[in-house]
Amino acid sequence: MIEAVLPSAVASAETRGRLAAIELFPIEADCLGDAVERRREEFVTGRACARRALERLGTEVVAIGAGERGDPLWPAGVVGSITHCPGYCACAVARSDEIAAVGIDAEPHDALPDGVLDAISSRDERIRIAEGPGDLHMDRLLFSAKEALYKVWYPLTGQSLGFEDADVVIDPLADPLTGTFSACVLASVPTRRIHGRWRVEDGIVVTAAFVSHPGPGRVETA
DSSP: OGGGGSOTTOEEEEESSOOOOOOOOHHHHHHHTTOOHHHHHHHHHHHHHHHHHHHHHTOOOOOOEEOTTSOEEOOTTEEEEEEEETTEEEEEEEETTTOSEEEEEEEESSOOOTTHHHHHOOHHHHHHHTTSOTTSOHHHHHHHHHHHHHHHHHHHHSOOOOGGGEEEEEOOOSSSSEEEEEEEETTSSSOEEEEEEEEEETTEEEEEEEESSSSGGGSEEO
């Protein structure tokens, strides 16, 4: 499912359950500390997906540590992203000379809890998603698109984004299960636009945002 929303230059791996147990590198194990069992399972499954994705990219499998914000630390020359939600985990990686940054997110395709939509969206965004089809949880799709966007922006710029720092437009639907979105990053001067794709399948919504080439030249300016 994740492959359907990624450019051809991106290698990926996904699982609907737990992958076979892998032996973590010492640096990876140190990232867990005294994490609870659920978090440990998520971490191990994410690293297992990362190893498969790196193999498919044709690069050496190495330890994937974690930054101060928990973001995966990829080997030199590689960019990537890991996501997990109940019942699903995926990883996407690419060579940095082809893709400047990629961010993926997965969420259960269900309505957001009460109050969350107001916290993560602007009035204009809420008006736009209210016009979407009734069988698509547009609120969850908007949330996921923003999560994917933030996973692109931080490694690309070293700066964090708040939910209010981006205006996301879910593009008109040509396919009820797959589509595109665009985002104006309001925190950037000049404002920058980044594009992405989404897909809904078997109760899961996945989103991917990406910048296709290093440097600002391939990031459209709104």
